Amino acid sequence: xxxxxxxxxxxxxxxxxxxxxxxxxxxxxxxxxxxxxxxxxxxxxxxxxxxxxxxxxxxxxxxxxxxxxxxxxxxxxxxxxxxxxxxxxxxxxxxxxxxxxxxxxxxxxxxxxxxxxxxxxxxxxxxxxxxxxxxxxxxxxxxxxxxxxxxxxxxxxxxxxxxxxxxxxxxxxxxxxxxxxxxxxxxxxxxxxxxxxxxxxxxxxxxxxxxxxxxxxxxxxxxxxxxxxxxxxxxxxxxxxxxxxxxxxxxxxxxxxxxxxxxxxxxxxxxxxxxxxxxxxxxxxxxxxxxxxxxxxxxxxxxxxxxxxxxxxxxxxxxxxxxxxxxxxxxxxxxxxxxxxxxxxxxxxxxxxxxxxxxxxxxxxxxxxxxxxxxxxxxxxxxxxxxxxxxxxxxxxxxxxxxxxxxxxxxxxxxxxxxxxxxxxxxxxxxxxxxxxxxxxxxxxxxxxxxxxxxxxxxxxxxxxxxxxxxxx
Amino acid sequence: xxxxxxxxxxxxxxxxxxxxxxxxxxxxxxxxxxxxxxxxxxxxxxxxxxxxxxxxxxxxxxxxxxxxxxxxxxxxxxxxxxxxxxxxxxxxxxxxxxxxxxxxxxxxxxxxxxxxxxxxxxxxxxxxxxxxxxxxxxxxxxxxxxxxxxxxxxxxxxxxxxxxxxxxxxxxxxxxxxxxxxxxxxxxxxxxxxxxxxxxxxxxxxxxxxxxxxxxxxxxxxxxxxxxxxxxxxxxxxxxxxxxxxxxxxxxxxxxxxxxxxxxxxxxxxxxxxxxxxxxxxxxxxxxxxxxxxxxxxxxxxxxxxxxxxxxxxxxxxxxxxxxxxxxxxxxxxxxxxxxxxxxxxxxxxxxxxxxxxxxxxxxxxxxxxxxxxxxxxxxxxxxxxxxxxxxxxxxxxxxxxxxxxxxxxxxxxxxxxxxxxxxxxxxxxxxxxxxxxxxxxxxxxxxxxxxxxxxxxxxxxxxxxxxxxx
Numbered sequence: 001x002x003x004x005x006x007x008x009x010x011x012x013x014x015x016x017x018x019x020x021x022x023x024x025x026x027x028x029x030x031x032x033x034x035x036x037x038x039x040x041x042x043x044x045x046x047x048x049x050x051x052x053x054x055x056x057x058x059x060x061x062x063x064x065x066x067x068x069x070x071x072x073x074x075x076x077x078x079x080x081x082x083x084x085x086x087x088x089x090x091x092x093x094x095x096x097x098x099x100x101x102x103x104x105x106x107x108x109x110x111x112x113x114x115x116x117x118x119x120x121x122x123x124x125x126x127x128x129x130x131x132x133x134x135x136x137x138x139x140x141x142x143x144x145x146x147x148x149x150x151x152x153x154x155x156x157x158x159x160x161x162x163x164x165x166x167x168x169x170x171x172x173x174x175x176x177x178x179x180x181x182x183x184x185x186x187x188x189x190x191x192x193x194x195x196x197x198x199x200x201x202x203x204x205x206x207x208x209x210x211x212x213x214x215x216x217x218x219x220x221x222x223x224x225x226x227x228x229x230x231x232x233x234x235x236x237x238x239x240x241x242x243x244x245x246x247x248x249x250x251x252x253x254x255x256x257x258x259x260x261x262x263x264x265x266x267x268x269x270x271x272x273x274x275x276x277x278x279x280x281x282x283x284x285x286x287x288x289x290x291x292x293x294x295x296x297x298x299x300x301x302x303x304x305x306x307x308x309x310x311x312x313x314x315x316x317x318x319x320x321x322x323x324x325x326x327x328x329x330x331x332x333x334x335x336x337x338x339x340x341x342x343x344x345x346x347x348x349x350x351x352x353x354x355x356x357x358x359x360x361x362x363x364x365x366x367x368x369x370x371x372x373x374x375x376x377x378x379x380x381x382x383x384x385x386x387x388x389x390x391x392x393x394x395x396x397x398x399x400x401x402x403x404x405x406x407x408x409x410x411x412x413x414x415x416x417x418x419x420x421x422x423x424x425x426x427x428x429x430x431x432x433x434x435x436x437x438x439x440x441x442x443x444x445x446x447x448x449x450x451x452x453x454x455x456x457x458x459x460x461x462x463x464x465x466x467x468x469x470x471x472x473x
Numbered sequence: 474x475x476x477x478x479x480x481x482x483x484x485x486x487x488x489x490x491x492x493x494x495x496x497x498x499x500x501x502x503x504x505x506x507x508x509x510x511x512x513x514x515x516x517x518x519x520x521x522x523x524x525x526x527x528x529x530x531x532x533x534x535x536x537x538x539x540x541x542x543x544x545x546x547x548x549x550x551x552x553x554x555x556x557x558x559x560x561x562x563x564x565x566x567x568x569x570x571x572x573x574x575x576x577x578x579x580x581x582x583x584x585x586x587x588x589x590x591x592x593x594x595x596x597x598x599x600x601x602x603x604x605x606x607x608x609x610x611x612x613x614x615x616x617x618x619x620x621x622x623x624x625x626x627x628x629x630x631x632x633x634x635x636x637x638x639x640x641x642x643x644x645x646x647x648x649x650x651x652x653x654x655x656x657x658x659x660x661x662x663x664x665x666x667x668x669x670x671x672x673x674x675x676x677x678x679x680x681x682x683x684x685x686x687x688x689x690x691x692x693x694x695x696x697x698x699x700x701x702x703x704x705x706x707x708x709x710x711x712x713x714x715x716x717x718x719x720x721x722x723x724x725x726x727x728x729x730x731x732x733x734x735x736x737x738x739x740x741x742x743x744x745x746x747x748x749x750x751x752x753x754x755x756x757x758x759x760x761x762x763x764x765x766x767x768x769x770x771x772x773x774x775x776x777x778x779x780x781x782x783x784x785x786x787x788x789x790x791x792x793x794x795x796x797x798x799x800x801x802x803x804x805x806x807x808x809x810x811x812x813x814x815x816x817x818x819x820x821x822x823x824x825x826x827x828x829x830x831x832x833x834x835x836x837x838x839x840x841x842x843x844x845x846x847x848x849x850x851x852x853x854x855x856x857x858x859x860x861x862x863x864x865x866x867x868x869x870x871x872x873x874x875x876x877x878x879x880x881x882x883x884x885x886x887x888x889x890x891x892x893x894x895x896x897x898x899x900x901x902x903x904x905x906x907x908x909x910x911x912x913x914x915x916x917x918x919x920x921x922x923x924x925x926x927x928x929x930x931x932x933x934x935x936x937x938x939x940x941x942x943x944x
Contacts, residue, residue, distance in 0.1 A: 019541050019583070019688075021541075024579070025554075025576035025579065026575070026578060026579065028505075029505035029574075029575045029576060030505065054837075055833050056478075056481070057830075095764070096764070099754035099760075100755045103753045104755075104823045106823070106827040106828075106829055107830070125476075125833065127476045127478060128826075152767055155767070155792070159723070162723060163618075165722060166720055167617075167618075272608075272611050272612060302548075302552050304548040304551075304552035309545065312605055312608075313548075316604030317604075318608050319611075339608070341607070371549070371552065374554060374555050375555055376555075379555055379556070379557060380555075381505055382572050385504045385837065386837040386838050388837075
């Protein structure tokens, strides 16, 4: 161990002058974005490779441009169930064999669906790249959805539906989605009990066959591999996969919000009120994405944004208050959220609406926009520090059809946003007078607090059923 | 199928200042990012009765300004420089960390040194942060099903109050905290000789050392903090209890065992045993209960890793109408089988590959490296364990796993807690729990608190997901 020479200590508690001011940064260090290589197989499967030889790791993502939004109207949650059951049996492997093989390699294999896409994710030590890729191909192409596994998943998911109703955040998200998206499929955020009762193995097989098409998919590989060898492996395993026409369902438009309406989900005895204030937002490819991202950063993205500084640091109403920019393929929302203690529900609404009005009415300061740009461009390299972080960016780019140079131009796009852009998008998308105000809490305690902020209040129970308004008084 | 494998070596340097501050550096130029972690040797284990929750409350105070950094400006400085930061409190330590563009290393050192030397402990800051902590408690504990029930496990497992209470503390103790208490706490525990500073990422070692010296060398050393006594008499404190949970929609139960301290030979063995029992879908208990018997909706387990007596626990949500006693018989039978036959050769291969991957994956993130280095330096004065601890795990034999399970898990000296949905407006006609739900023998327990973070769940460390933007 080395002991550092220590400078002579002056009078201990007298501040050295260098402590008075924030220190300037050291010289900039370059960020070298890794190069990606892209090719398309004859059957339409796109393959994107990024070599990263820092560590002997490999990450795979096979992503399909179909997700929960593609669930048939009478089978909400079908994508979820199909994703879950994909690893529960193939033509040559049982559920147990799949779990044992993957875990014996120290690898991971999981399948998940979001609104817009479905992803098969696998990772592990690069020495096992071939074994992992073979398992990915097997569950993609040869899942059989054994009847006993379907029955078990149905039973366990029924229990999960009961569990999630005990979570206030679920109750808030459920109501918010129904109000904001109406007949649009984004309104469904979970399977239903009726869907689970009706679900058959045939539903799963035909849905899988309809969406798991090579021309609907992108295979991404990031990690320590040899380019030719991984390409040959993908071709060998996936080139026999037949393309077909991809059905493009027509989606209903989300309803317009014409006035502010409050939706109170009554949770008697709740220690807090979960508040969500929502407006319609943008698609992920909207030209307003970067201005809105800057506005979101200033208003509520992190612990130095206005909402946090006001509701937590100044008022102490909450552990955290944030905004949320949820931009998806077809549409999106812009939301402000916090969990506050019951007694300050009304006071918190006052601060939320003050901040929402302020970002519309007043131009943000030069200091704020500079800081927000510095934040977004600074955290960008942190996000791609790990293989998982990098490949998740790649999945977004491919699944939302973002430009190929998205990562390279990201920081320029941020820096190009002006104060005027921010005020324009604030006035376009932040509409407090037409917001949906969802609150999960103890209705007996909060109704009078909510009344000043909404002429209309609808009440629901934790099962999602509407209650008569009079019953709350 | 086992392939030979070499985990890349991570270069680590250790230094110390005359004031006792320990320093660990890991220079790595792959991404222009730097992570700084400051670990103080204080956690809930240092709190006495009537003063629970102080370490965690203090963590919040550390973001409230110091001589040259205004109140709440810490968040602003870090965000505005393009960084992320947080702090957490466990039974063992309180940590503060930030990840920034590499050029902003001086900012991190300026902020960390200013609060180490001159924190602003005022009544206003205390009142405000006490409210934030109470909201944190409401959000993460009081308004969640099961969570407060599971806290009871710590009280049931440990006899020594230093071990049995945990980090969030009670509302009463938080209310009782005075500015003088907090000032005293700062003086005793937030001294350079009670801390470790670890830096990982795109740094130049010489430049970093000279900055560290500039910012930290003149912070005065303090007398050593009072010694901690975490010794436990043998046996669990309470073998069986029930907890009425107004928010729980269905019954659940939890089992807990006391196990030896981290880095003891038995701890290594039991960590690996716990992986075989409940980590992943090929785990023994998942295959027996969720698959085979189809008696359980969810099973989770974890290890609460401490420098003193530690814990191993299993939490089960049974299917409706399934008897807890029958499910527990299956769990105990599986433990008995592991305690007599031991792991199979396939299971040993699985453990080896999982140890390799966890070790490699953990090297990707500069924040994770900084945190691990700080922890090994603080607890063991040996940050090189980041490289060498893997071999200790790999050297554990099947027979050692078998024998440790026989000694520590195959025993009646364990805790059983039933969590019973309480009748309330939320859950009309709450179903009775399976098996033998009893009413609590005493009034509803005072809120015992869990570790601030989930107890270290996996025996095989996985790459942490850096917590961002909430404190």
